[in-house]
Amino acid sequence: MLRRGFLSVRSGLTDDDVRKSAAGLAVRALELPELAHARSVAAYVSVGSEPGTLALLDALHARGVRVLLPVLLPDNDLDWGAYEGAGSLAPVRHGTRMALLEPVGERLGPDAVRGADVVLLPGLAVDGRGMRLGRGGGSYDRVLARLERTDADPALVVLLYDAEVVERVPAQAHDRPVHAVVTPSGVRRFR
Secondary structure, three states: OHHHHHHHHHHOOOHHHHHHHHHHHHHHHHOOHHHHOOOEEEOOOOOOOOOOOHHHHHHHHHOOOEEEEEEEOOOOOEEEEEOOOHHHEEEEOOOOOOOEEEEOOOOOOHHHHHHOOEEEEOOOEEEOOOOEEOOOOOHHHHHHHHHHHOOOOOEEEEEOOHHHEEOOOOOOOOOOOOOEEEEOOEEEEOO
């Protein structure tokens, strides 16, 4: 029910709202010291009314950062491919879901995320503890568990709209807190 509420608010955003927020998100995210020093960043391509990521991906790529983007596997786990600019993406439909933009090049395997200095995570909300509410598919829960099992310690950052930073979201034993949330108006750290 909570997820539906956040998705409903997002569906009311105009293309102009999403575009303006994406510009603000890129500016704020690029100010993060973690991204300023990153050699490799695992990110994602926003779809629909999600907080926009393409401007940020392009800026990181222009800096010479290796940007890894997810490829959704049939079991909802994520493989990874390198972002080489907007021309390196293709729409891929997974069943009846909305088409996702995925990298067209070589597949690097699910463990490629372990080499990232920063992991930019999608979400619907984050709370004051840094707990992230995802869409419920479990893809990024698997990514976070993989990172934890291998002692990889990248900075975990969620990109959201301002109103999606809330007091509390439900958390389960397997959920892991993030280190920061970036919104169009600023950054909040949790660690």
